[in-house]
Amino acid sequence: MPITVNIPTPLRKLTNNLSEVELEAGTVGQLVDGLEGAYAGIAEKLLDDSGEIRRYVNIFVNDEDIRFLDGKETPLNDGDNVSIVPAIAGGR
Secondary structure, three states, X not given: OOEXXXXXXXXXXXXXXXXXXXEOOOEHXXXXXXXXXXXXXXXXXXXOOOOOEOOOEEEEEXXXXXXXXXXXXXXXXXOOEEEEEEOOOOOO
């Protein structure tokens, strides 16, 4: 069973307007690599120049923020649900 990835609206132009995709991966880092392989250009939106998750991109595995787990090394299991959530800022 693959990993389900919830794609936020700003990134859907890179996934052919799909709000959800399924991939096989053992870690979050491998998942990002798989996303890039399937949807070219998405990794540059998720990773900074050093290859780390951008500070304004939050990734959750089954509702747990990977920043409080093992970051890109966070393990994934079949059936996990991954959500990519860009930080929202601004307003009055």
